[in-house]
Amino acid sequence: MKSNRTIIKIFLTLFIVLNFSCEDLVSIDVPTDKLVRSQVFDSEQTIISALTGIYNELYLSSFSNGSRNSISVVSGLSSDNIRNINTSNLERMEFEEHQINPANSYNLELWSSAYNIIYMANSFLEGLSDSEKIDTDLAIQLEGEARFVRAFTYFNLVNLYGSVPLILTTNYETNALCEKSNVESIYQQVIEDLEFSSEALKPSYRTGERTTVNKFAANALLARVYLYMEEWQMAEIFSSEVINESSTYEILDSLNTVFLANSREAIWQISPIGGGGIATNTNDGSIFVIDPFFSFFASIQLQDGLVNTFQEGDKRLENWIGFNGSLNAYFAHKYKISASSNFPIVEYSMVLRLAEQYLIRAEARLQQGKIPEALKDLNVIRSRANLEPFEAVLEEELMDEIFVQRRKEFFTEWGHRWLDLKRTKRVQTIFGTTPLWDPTDVFYPIPAQEIIKNPNLTQNDGY
Numbered sequence: 001m002k003s004n005r006t007i008i009k010i011f012l013t014l015f016i017v018l019n020f021s022c023e024d025l026v027s028i029d030v031p032t033d034k035l036v037r038s039q040v041f042d043s044e045q046t047i048i049s050a051l052t053g054i055y056n057e058l059y060l061s062s063f064s065n066g067s068r069n070s071i072s073v074v075s076g077l078s079s080d081n082i083r084n085i086n087t088s089n090l091e092r093m094e095f096e097e098h099q100i101n102p103a104n105s106y107n108l109e110l111w112s113s114a115y116n117i118i119y120m121a122n123s124f125l126e127g128l129s130d131s132e133k134i135d136t137d138l139a140i141q142l143e144g145e146a147r148f149v150r151a152f153t154y155f156n157l158v159n160l161y162g163s164v165p166l167i168l169t170t171n172y173e174t175n176a177l178c179e180k181s182n183v184e185s186i187y188q189q190v191i192e193d194l195e196f197s198s199e200a201l202k203p204s205y206r207t208g209e210r211t212t213v214n215k216f217a218a219n220a221l222l223a224r225v226y227l228y229m230e231e232w233q234m235a236e237i238f239s240s241e242v243i244n245e246s247s248t249y250e251i252l253d254s255l256n257t258v259f260l261a262n263s264r265e266a267i268w269q270i271s272p273i274g275g276g277g278i279a280t281n282t283n284d285g286s287i288f289v290i291d292p293f294f295s296f297f298a299s300i301q302l303q304d305g306l307v308n309t310f311q312e313g314d315k316r317l318e319n320w321i322g323f324n325g326s327l328n329a330y331f332a333h334k335y336k337i338s339a340s341s342n343f344p345i346v347e348y349s350m351v352l353r354l355a356e357q358y359l360i361r362a363e364a365r366l367q368q369g370k371i372p373e374a375l376k377d378l379n380v381i382r383s384r385a386n387l388e389p390f391e392a393v394l395e396e397e398l399m400d401e402i403f404v405q406r407r408k409e410f411f412t413e414w415g416h417r418w419l420d421l422k423r424t425k426r427v428q429t430i431f432g433t434t435p436l437w438d439p440t441d442v443f444y445p446i447p448a449q450e451i452i453k454n455p456n457l458t459q460n461d462g463y
Contacts, residue, residue, distance in 0.1 A: 041131035044138060050127070051142055054120050054149055055211060059274030059283075059349070061113035062106075063156065066270075066283035066349045068092070069106040071156060073287060073300065075415025080430055081306050082412060085298050085329065092299075098431065098441040102448035102463050110160070111447050114153050115167070121150040123170050144200030148213045151193035152221060152351075158186045159228070159419050162443040162460060179456045187229060194222045203245065210266045211348060216242045216249070217268045220352045223360050228423055235364035239357040242267065249354045251384050255319040259334050261348040265355065269348035278341045282349045285335035288412055290324040301329035306411055309404065315386045316408055332412040355381055355409055356416075363402050366395060374398060381405050438462055 040050050058064045066072050069092075076082040077095040084092055094100045100107055124146045128139060157164045166181035166189060197218035206212050223238035242249065252258050252265045261269070272280050290298040302321065307330045310317035322333035335347050362377035371393070378401065379389045385408070392398040403420060410416035421427040422442050431437040440462025451457055 041127040042133055044134050047128065047131065047134055047142065050124055051145060054117070054124060054146065055270070056274030056276070057117060057120060058149070058270050059272060060276075061117055062109035063111075063114045063153075064117070064270065064351075067287055068299065069109050070283070071110070071160070071415045072284065072412055074106055074110065075160070075418040076300075076412055079415070079417040079421060080303055081407070081417045082300050082332075083303055085301050085327065089299070097436050098434075098438070099436055100441075100445055100463075102445040102451070102459065104445075104447075107444055108447040108449055110444070111157075111450065114157050117153045118150055118167060119170060119175075121146045121153070122168060125150075126170060140200045141202065141206065144197040144218070145206070145213055147193040148197040148201075148218055148221070151190040151197070154186055154190050154193075155221070155225060156414075158183055158190075159422070160415075160444050161446065164446075165457065177454060177456050180458065187225065190225055191222070194218050194225065198222065203248070209271070210262050210269050211271045213268055216245055217352060220267045220357055223357060223364075227360050227364060228419075230367070232364040232367040236361055236368070239361040239364065242354065242357045243361065251354055251358070251380060253384060255315050255384075256336070258353070259336075259347055259350050261345055265353045266348070266350060267352035267354060267357075269350055271348050272345055279339070280342055280345045281337045281340040282335050282347050284349050284412070285338045285347060288332040289335060289338040290322065290327065290329060290331040291338055292324065292326075295324050295326050298324070298327060298329070298331070301327070301331055302411070304330070306407070309408060311387070313386055314408070315384070334412065350413065355384075359402060359406050359409065363399070366398055366402065369395075371395065371398065374402075378402055378405060381409060 040046050062069045063071055073082075074092070074095045077084065077092065078098065084096055087093055091101075091104050091106050094104055095106070125143060128134070128143055128146070131139070134142075154164075154166070163180040163182055164186065165175075165178035166186055167175050167178055168189070169175070195218075197213070198215055201213065201215040201218055203215050205214050219238045219241045223235050223242065226232075226234040226238065248264070249267065250264045252263060257263055258265050261271070272282055287300055290301070307317075307321060310321070320332065320334045322331050323329070324331060334350075337347055340346070358377045358380050362374045365371075365377065366374035375390060375392070375398065378398070382388070382390055382405065390398070390401050392401060403424065403426070406420055407417050421430055427442055428439065431441075440460070443460050445463035446457060446459050451459055
């Protein structure tokens with residue numbers, strides 16, 4: 001096991017050095033890159049290690065690592081779910097107050113780390129296509145995994161920033177001057193990648209761990225993509241395929257088991273092993289849990305408005321929300337471990353889970369007029385939370401309840417609340433009366449450093 005981790009760290013380091021970000025591409029020596037690529041893709045073992053390096057990088061990258069400048073934190077601050085405890089961190093306050101300066105370093109790290117993942121995926125796909133040292137079936141499997149990671153990253157970019165550059169190669173001269181692509185083109189590429197992944201990947205997890213992706217991870221993300229595109233029938237089809245895979249996935253009755261490593265509710269998770277250090281806790285646990293003895297380190301708390309939406313008896317209130325008396329602050333307690341160096345690893349960072357698929361299907365079915373079916377899906381989530389079945393007959397009332405349950409279910413997870421408010425046009429209702437809000441705040445600014453380096457890259461409206 002130790003030797004395997006050493007190999008993984010070597011290839012992760014190799015990928016980071018070669019592929020660090022679009023802004024560093026000009027420093028790569030092309031002949032050396034070609035030489036190293038030929039070595040990396042010279043055997044199945046090294047090819048698999050290279051892909052493992054990409055998975056590990058997801059735990060290191062700002063946008064996906066669950067830490068202070070991840071999507072879960074900064075987009076949570078942009079919504080009405082969490083807020084800063086320490087208001088002296090001005091750059092994080094900019095997300096909470098919807099006053100993000102294009103020079104904000106958190107915003108730059110969010111953007112550049114996402115494009116770093118995309119570049120790594122592109123580099124892997126190019127190297128894989130040129131390799132003659134790998135079994136065809138395995139090559140298709142690994143291509144499906146890499147294309148999934150690229151699609152997942154673009155999905156987040158397009159929803160945070162709107163139109164962004166669509167980069168599908170490692171040609172740094174082209175990439176350095178790449179213009180924005182429209183949102184429709186980016187979604188088209190996301191769907192193309194995910195459809196390939198869905199066909200290429202097997203129902204089982206290649207490593208036996210849910211930290212790699214399988215066919216149902218691709219279908220789960222396709223269901224979300226089609227929901228955002230308001231293609232309700234397709235969203236229902238793909239969410240149903242995941243829900244029906246009952247041999248692999250189930251809604252767990254015990255809420256304290258949901259975020260455990262390889263839980264049966266997990267569709268895809270990210271392991272702390274990718275950090276390469278001694279810590280075995282998730283970053284989510286570290287940032288969101290307020291330690292009772294070291295509360296002075298805490299930086300994030302739940303908004304009272306969120307906590308007040310939970311009714312007495314809701315198991316999510318009892319199991320997923322904690323309270324720190326010294327700070328008089330509620331905190332997210334989905335992850336129980338804030339610091340650990342123990343093995344085996346107990347918790348993985350959750351990315352996709354089955355509960356979302358039920359709420360995706362509920363919304364998609366409602367939009368198609370299938371009220372009884374939508375109610376049934378919604379009540380799966382309510383029942384797990386120890387709530388009485390919802391019995392609305394008006395479509396508007398049922399839709400409101402679906403969004404209420406999405407907020408209660410996914411707070412502090414991947415900016416769901418922020419993206420939901422935007423895609424449903426509810427963001428203006430929530431923030432429209434606040435003095436600093438402007439409708440253009442629905443998208444984050446393109447980082448100023450990127451605008452300076454690329455004369456073809458235009459700034460988003462309002463910045």
